Amino acid sequence: PTPSVERAAPDAGIQLFQLPWSSIAEECETRLGPAGFAWVLTSPPNESIAREEWWASYQPVSYGLNSRLGTRDEFADMVKRCDAAGVAVIADAVINHMTGQDAAGTGFAGTPYAHDEYPGLYGPDDFHHCGLTPGDDIVDYTSREQVQTCELVNLADLDTSGEQVQRTIVAYLDDLLSLGVAGFRIDAAKHMAADDVAAIVGRLPEGTRIMSEVIRSAREPVQPEEYTGFGEVFEFSYARDLDPQLESGVFADPELEGDRPAHVPADRAVVFIDNHDTERGEADITYRDGRLYVIANALMLADDYGTPVVYSGYAFSDRDSGAPAEADGTVSPASCADAGGPAESYADGERTCVQAWPAIAGMLEFRAVAGAAPRLEGVSDGDAYGFEREGRGVVAVNVGDETQTLAVPTTLPSGQYCDVVSGGKDAIDGEGCRGAAYTVDGGVVRFELAPQTAAAIHLGSRR
Ligand code: LM2
Ligand code: CA
Numbered sequence: 195p196t197p198s199v200e201r202a203a204p205d206a207g208i209q210l211f212q213l214p215w216s217s218i219a220e221e222c223e224t225r226l227g228p229a230g231f232a233w234v235l236t237s238p239p240n241e242s243i244a245r246e247e248w249w250a251s252y253q254p255v256s257y258g259l260n261s262r263l264g265t266r267d268e269f270a271d272m273v274k275r276c277d278a279a280g281v282a283v284i285a286d287a288v289i290n291h292m293t294g295q296d297a298a299g300t301g302f303a304g305t306p307y308a309h310d311e312y313p314g315l316y317g318p319d320d321f322h323h324c325g326l327t328p329g330d331d332i333v334d335y336t337s338r339e340q341v342q343t344c345e346l347v348n349l350a351d352l353d354t355s356g357e358q359v360q361r362t363i364v365a366y367l368d369d370l371l372s373l374g375v376a377g378f379r380i381d382a383a384k385h386m387a388a389d390d391v392a393a394i395v396g397r398l399p400e401g402t403r404i405m406s407e408v409i410r411s412a413r414e415p416v417q418p419e420e421y422t423g424f425g426e427v428f429e430f431s432y433a434r435d436l437d438p439q440l441e442s443g444v445f446a447d448p449e450l451e452g453d454r455p456a457h458v459p460a461d462r463a464v465v466f467i468d469n470h471d472t473e474r475g476e477a478d479i480t481y482r483d484g485r486l487y488v489i490a491n492a493l494m495l496a497d498d499y500g501t502p503v504v505y506s507g508y509a510f511s512d513r514d515s516g517a518p519a520e521a522d523g524t525v526s527p528a529s530c531a532d533a534g535g536p537a538e539s540y541a542d543g544e545r546t547c548v549q550a551w552p553a554i555a556g557m558l559e560f561r562a563v564a565g566a567a568p569r570l571e572g573v574s575d576g577d578a579y580g581f582e583r584e585g586r587g588v589v590a591v592n593v594g595d596e597t598q599t600l601a602v603p604t605t606l607p608s609g610q611y612c613d614v615v616s617g618g619k620d621a622i623d624g625e626g627c628r629g630a631a632y633t634v635d636g637g638v639v640r641f642e643l644a645p646q647t648a649a650a651i652h653l654g655s656r657r
């Protein structure tokens with residue numbers, strides 16, 4: 195038994211999509227902190243249009259912090275409690291645009307607005323009117339000018355190069371920072387010139403964490419690499435590379451030395467299996483794929499590339515459906531306290547509670563023990579694949595429909611180890627395993643993998 199194995203500080207995050215602030219605060223205290231999540235990405239906290247669809251959050255009306263997800267006080271309370279639990283808060287910052295409504299209206303908190311009039315914030319001169327397309331909408335993604343100065347799905351496009359606009363955005367972000375947030379996801383960053391985003395970020399306190407959302411496409415002029423000078427970038431190539439391997443059972447190691455092709459440098463990359471957009475779009479593997487989704491997350495958390503963010507949302511059959519809400523329009527609180535998972539199926543609106551899945555907790559433990567150890571060349575056999583994080587742990591997966599054995603060469607010391615995906619050790623100094631146990635013998639570990647399962651052992655799971 196090895197009771198004291200060195201563990202790296204947590205680095206992984208979790209996106210809690212459309213979860214009210216009061217519920218996130220509870221998650222931080224009861225689950226995220228103890229499990230070893232370093233940060234949580236929230237949905238946009240500011241006032242938006244008053245509609246039931248989740249995407250109302252992406253149509254800002256004002257920078258007041260009164261939204262369907264909670265009040266300013268509730269947001270501030272969440273940040274405090276998460277911080278105290280060791281979980282930093284990253285807020286989703288929608289700053290490329292305001293609403294996409296043609297008719298004037300009133301926001302969720304009662305603020306009046308029109309398409310390019312936001313009293314006290316912005317008037318028509320603060321917006322781009324690109325004049326390049328019918329209705330000023332983006333039509334051609336091969337045109338940088340259209341992508342950055344026309345309207346994304348009719349959303350009034352802020353002239354983010356303007357001094358007054360930058361000041362107004364910075365005042366909003368500073369307000370969130372004053373409540374203790376650690377940084378921001380920059381929504382629709384591709385639709386703002388990187389120089390504009392750099393200027394805005396340059397006016398924020400040093401150390402503010404920035405994660406730009408720039409959906410990679412080889413056919414477009416605006417590339418994620420333009421946004422790495424002032425922060426991290428969500429790397430969409432990651433799941434695009436991984437998912438087909440899991441679906442085909444044909445595995446290939448990524449580039450193990452140096453940068454990965456079509457990926458931003460590792461220290462700039464935020465990687466994910468899916469997010470709220472891709473689970474409604476391009477992602478091949480989502481909560482609906484249950485066991486395969488666990489495998490995808492396990493491989494991501496076991497990897498040595500980038501900072502991973504796990505995703506947790508709610509089940510839906512209609513891509514527009516908002517999270518279950520109260521009569522007053524606020525999103526209903528939800529608890530993942532007793533949730534296992536993944537479940538065989540989910541009812542519409544049911545929270546997936548991925549942060550509560552035992553396999554995720556086990557892989558966070560693996561990740562902490564793996565630390566900075568390099569990923570070694572992998573082994574594949576049939577539908578199974580596995581690799582070692584040098585001297586620290588070994589992960590293996592079977593994406594096929596039949597049980598498979600996989601022998602992975604390893605430098606781990608000989609002995610018995612508990613698989614942390616199926617339960618890990620029964621106590622820190624314990625001798626027993628809650629789930630499967632594997633033996634490292636003579637520089638090899640032989641996994642016995644049930645259909646569509648993952649397994650992982652690490653120095654700290656030795657019994
Ligand atoms: C994002 N990143 O770049 C967000 O992650 C994504 O969720 C947002 O789209 C988008 N960019 C704008 O912030 C979502 C949603 C869209 C929705 C917009 C605005 O995927 O469907 O568009 O938010 O709420 C909706 C309607 C669309 C309509 C638009 C404006 O679906 O048909 O366009 O509102 O009223 C006329
Ligand atoms: Ca823009």
